[in-house]
Amino acid sequence: MKMTSKSMAAVILVILFGGIAVTTALGWWATETTKEPARFSEGEAAGEYNPLDIRGSYTFGDISRLFEIPIEDLAQAFQVPQGVDPASFQVKNLEDQFAAYAGDLGTSSVRLFTAFYTGLPYDLTLEEVYLPDSAAAVLLAKAPLNEEQKAYLAAHTVITSEVSTPPAAETVAASTPAPAATETHTVEEGKVAGKTTFQDLLDWGVPKEVIEQIMGGMPPTTSTLVKDYCTLKGLSFSEIKLLLQAEVDKALKK
Amino acid sequence: MVKSWLQKFTRRKIWIRRLIQAFFFVLIALIAVNHTLAESGGGLPLLSSASLHALCPFGGVVTIYQYATTGTFVQKIHESSFILMILGLLLAVLFGPVFCGWVCPFGxxxxxxxxxxxKLFGKRRFNRLIPEKVDRVLRYARYLVLAWVLYMTAASATLIFAEYDPYFALFNFWSDEVAVGGLIVLGVVIAASLVIERPWCKYAxxxxxxxxxxxxxxxFQLRRREATCKLDGACDIHCPMNIKVSEKKVIRDHQCISCMECTSEARCPAAATVEFVAGGR
Structure with a gap:
């Protein structure tokens, strides 16, 4: 059987557009999200919506409806600006809102928040996800967190209050325990330890360039613990600590 | 003027491929523009305003792992990508990569x-500038790109390729959705396309x-009948992917894009010599 160019053209058009037509008729063809996430197919949460399937195009109104999270909690957690309707606030807008945090806060943060808030399963080993401190505060106040989740929060909270936390979030933070990373942040002056943050190093006079040289980079926010950053980058904290301590000593002597 | 252009166009052998290509190029360009208009509250009725990610069959390929393990799609990928992937594969199993040779707007x-x-370099020098030995090795680079994209997408659960995709950059260069990496790769491909035919297709x-x-x-396979072949090399010269058609009986080269330019219907001067056939002849 021989194929000519004209028959090839016809077959291509029939298969592509015919395929699209058939799948449209069957209700399978979708070029945008249906605003209905996939459901867990097994385990205790079988049949429940999977937070991992939350998309950037979802609004907080969608998430509130799907996962039964009060909209005011979402707005407070993610610092929806005053005057903006949280129900129509799209998740993807968070990347612009928290642009100063180099993409650490975004759709993944909402997925994690939703999972923690609702108690739905979430594989913490999938990727490193960070939350703004306002979201951590809401979770600590209202979510059924276990010890592992609390520890994760402590190590994955970005302090945004100084920049943009609205008054409402401060109220929650005051009435609830703050994330562990900030709660117990007491550091002996000039001594590099497990609680030392990048901001401490800068405050002690270690130049940013020197820190970057030793650590191979800087985290998006200076409130990150040096120890956490070492873990994240696969660096030996004990070795890094010695190098940084030498720089701190040098800086403090000046 | 239009009439003379049409006459010139249809005098070409297998002109219908060019027509199909132009159709898909214009369709995708219009959809991309409509997507931008729809984002700002406008948009043309009766025309899809889908994101190009949703209309790219490769999106279906990169999301296979996540779909198999979590039942979800990689962000920005939807059912449509999956369906187009299956349709593209169906066409490919029948005819080889006709999607590349007939449909892909970036091709x-x-x-x-x-x-x-x-026009710049002349027909003899154009598409013959890379030494054969180097070219032969580079042709496999696209499998490295494929492995890297699949691994990174599975590991990050994000559409990592969008950061470098020149196809997306071409049809969205005005949008802030385009990554700098995509624009850089697009620039490199444009420059390379002036000396090599389909450099992106060949190497990446x-x-x-x-x-x-x-x-x-x-x-359906491309077969060359040795008995009637004049060995004039017309098929080799006109193959955009530089395949030595004249040295083979059946073209199984992984780079063939099923464009049919080598066939007797197109460039081969001998009748019924290079043909796209199924089964025996």
Whole structure:
């Protein structure tokens, strides 16, 4: 059987557009999200919506409806600006809102928040996800967190209050325990330890360039613990600590 | 003027491929513009305003792992990508990578640039600038790109390729959705297309890598009849992918894009010598 160019053209058009037509008729063809996430197919949460399937195009109104999270909690957690309707606030807008945090806060943060808030399963080993401190505060106040989740929060909270936390979030933070990373942040002056943050190093006079040289980079926010950053980058904290301590000593002597 | 252009166009052998290519190029360009208009509250009725990610069959390929493990799609990918992937594979199993040779707007774009390249460098030098030995090795680079994209997408659960995708950059260069990496790769491909035909397809396209494998077992095959072959090399000269058609009986090269330019219907001067056939002859 021989194929000519004209028959090839016809077959291509029939298969592509015919395929699209058939799948449209069957209700399978979708070029945008249906605003209905996939459901867990097994385990205790079988049949429940999977937070991992939350998309950037979802609004907080969608998430509130799907996962039964009060909209005011979402707005407070993610610092929806005053005057903006949280129900129509799209998740993807968070990347612009928290642009100063180099993409650490975004759709993944909402997925994690939703999972923690609702108690739905979430594989913490999938990727490193960070939350703004306002979201951590809401979770600590209202979510059924276990010890592992609390520890994760402590190590994955970005302090945004100084920049943009609205008054409402401060109220929650005051009435609830703050994330562990900030709660117990007491550091002996000039001594590099497990609680030392990048901001401490800068405050002690270690130049940013020197820190970057030793650590191979800087985290998006200076409130990150040096120890956490070492873990994240696969660096030996004990070795890094010695190098940084030498720089701190040098800086403090000046 | 239009009439003379039409006469000139249809005098070409297998002109219908050019027509199909132009159709898909214009369709995708219109959809991309409509997507931008729809984002700002406008948009043309009766025309899809889908994101190009949703209309790219390679999106279906990169989301296979996540779909198999979590039942979800990689962000920005939807059911449509999956369906187009299946339709593209169906076409490929039947005819090889016809999607590349007939449909892909980025392949078409490179072919149009090749027209300029031929005028600049002449037909003899254009598409013959890379030493054969180097070229032969580079042809497998697209499998490395494919492996990297699949691994990174699975590991990050994000559409990592969008950061470098020149196809998306071409049809969205005005949008802030385009990554700088995509624009840089697009620039490199445009420059390379002036000296090499379809450089992206040959050396880097991960979707072409997937479809190219089907050339080993496609139902319809490109066959050359030795008895009638004049060995004039017309098929070799006109193959955009530089395949030595005249040295083979059956073209199973993973780079063939099933464009049919080598066939007796197109460039081969001997009747019924190079043909796209299924089964015996």
């Amino acid at each position: 078409t774009f490179q072919e149009w640039l090749a027209g300029i390249g031929r 396209c991960p979707y072409g890598a997937v479809l190219g494998i089907t050339n080993l077992f496609r139902v």
